[in-house]
Amino acid sequence: MSFSPLIRQLIDALRILPGVGQKTAQRMALQMLERDRSGALRLAHALNEAMERVGHCKRCRTLCEEELCPQCADPNRDDSLLCVVQAPMDVFAVDQTGFRGRYFVLKGHLSPLDGLGPEAIGVPELLARIAEGAFSEVILATNPTVEGEATAHYIAQLLIPKGLSVSRIAHGVPLGGELDLVDGGTLAHAFNGRKAITL
Amino acid sequence: MSFSPLIRQLIDALRILPGVGQKTAQRMALQMLERDRSGALRLAHALNEAMERVGHCKRCRTLCEEELCPQCADPNRDDSLLCVVQAPMDVFAVDQTGFRGRYFVLKGHLSPLDGLGPEAIGVPELLARIAEGAFSEVILATNPTVEGEATAHYIAQLLIPKGLSVSRIAHGVPLGGELDLVDGGTLAHAFNGRKAITL
Numbered sequence: 001m002s003f004s005p006l007i008r009q010l011i012d013a014l015r016i017l018p019g020v021g022q023k024t025a026q027r028m029a030l031q032m033l034e035r036d037r038s039g040a041l042r043l044a045h046a047l048n049e050a051m052e053r054v055g056h057c058k059r060c061r062t063l064c065e066e067e068l069c070p071q072c073a074d075p076n077r078d079d080s081l082l083c084v085v086q087a088p089m090d091v092f093a094v095d096q097t098g099f100r101g102r103y104f105v106l107k108g109h110l111s112p113l114d115g116l117g118p119e120a121i122g123v124p125e126l127l128a129r130i131a132e133g134a135f136s137e138v139i140l141a142t143n144p145t146v147e148g149e150a151t152a153h154y155i156a157q158l159l160i161p162k163g164l165s166v167s168r169i170a171h172g173v174p175l176g177g178e179l180d181l182v183d184g185g186t187l188a189h190a191f192n193g194r195k196a197i198t199l
Numbered sequence: 200m201s202f203s204p205l206i207r208q209l210i211d212a213l214r215i216l217p218g219v220g221q222k223t224a225q226r227m228a229l230q231m232l233e234r235d236r237s238g239a240l241r242l243a244h245a246l247n248e249a250m251e252r253v254g255h256c257k258r259c260r261t262l263c264e265e266e267l268c269p270q271c272a273d274p275n276r277d278d279s280l281l282c283v284v285q286a287p288m289d290v291f292a293v294d295q296t297g298f299r300g301r302y303f304v305l306k307g308h309l310s311p312l313d314g315l316g317p318e319a320i321g322v323p324e325l326l327a328r329i330a331e332g333a334f335s336e337v338i339l340a341t342n343p344t345v346e347g348e349a350t351a352h353y354i355a356q357l358l359i360p361k362g363l364s365v366s367r368i369a370h371g372v373p374l375g376g377e378l379d380l381v382d383g384g385t386l387a388h389a390f391n392g393r394k395a396i397t398l
């Protein structure tokens with residue numbers, strides 16, 4: 001009622017951002033219009049470029065616009081360690097702990113009730129990636145939730161018979177949380193305390 | 200380091216949003232890329248349209264893309280009441296209380312130390328607006344801060360000699376706050392308890 005159509009349209013559009021409700025969207029819209037129009041135009045440009053050009057890394061399947069992401073393209077990483085996570089944000093979180101091996105990003109976790117089996121989350125691609133690599137250890141860093149645990153257990157069952165050393169990050173990470181919300185120190189601790197998985 | 204250049208660019212651009220730090224910007228960027236690219240493209244479009252086409256209402260100076268904003272264009276409002284606020288967001292906040300008169304939006308408050316005198320905040324335009332209208336009461340709803348009070352007092356000194364009834368919203372609003380953060384009930388109360396200003 002009080003806002004003109006283009007301002008209303010902007011407020012509505014801002015609400016797609018996680019954690020942004022009506023009041024916050026209003027403040028964002030008016031503040032940009034009053035104080036930082038060039039910043040807002042840069043944001044529009046960055047959104048367009050990212051949404052149109054960012055795809056997935058051919059090797060690890062994280063989000064990136066090149067064929068290979070910065071982690072896969074980096075020649076100075078440990079090719080004997082593979083860390084499996086369930087979302088691109090987790091690559092960033094694990095990298096912050098100082099891990100310098102390689103990554104593979106699943107598309108979420110197994111969820112049979114939603115019809116999400118191994119193919120849906122990229123397990124065949126993970127197996128292919130492992131087959132073409134020379135990994136001595138695979139670290140399963142899916143979320144410390146019931147679903148993340150089940151996904152890690154499922155993958156461990158496939159990898160252990162291949163003679164790979166398979167580990168799970170230690171339960172220093174709080175149960176029920178999302179990996180990328182864990183502080184770096186806790187996550188580093190969980191990494192160091194990782195344990196071999198036995199079937 | 201972990202994000203590709205276009206994703207980094209998007210994260211940096213998101214940080215212009217008020218209240219959005221590095222971690223929040225990362226989550227926003229990746230969540231849009233993973234789950235809502237069409238929503239993100241709509242946001243880019245809404246940003247471009249708003250930044251390029253939204254200007255100021257000719258009559259009340261709030262933000263809008265038409266010559267007149269919805270409040271000024273509405274024929275069913277009380278033309279005898281003028282509410283003076285110091286930012287476009289405050290028009291929305293006051294309208295939420297049920298006020299149905301007209302508005303005038305100053306460009307902030309008087310700030311002599313920053314070189315912001317009456318001309319800088321639009322006082323001449325306010326006087327012109329009052330001269331062309333037929334207001335019986337002018338309600339000064341600048342922020343309940345020291346600067347907002349001083350600005351209201353300065354304007355009252357100009358208007359009272361013209362024979363206008365000038366009022367200030369009551370101090371139901373907490374001192375030191377910003378008007379648009381006040382809950383609607385408190386603001387409605389402050390409106391009803393407004394008092395005539397005497398010099």
Ligand SMILES: [Zn+2]
Nearest residue numbers: 057060069072
């Ligand atoms: Zn990669």
Ligand SMILES: [Zn+2]
Nearest residue numbers: 256259268271
């Ligand atoms: Zn207007």
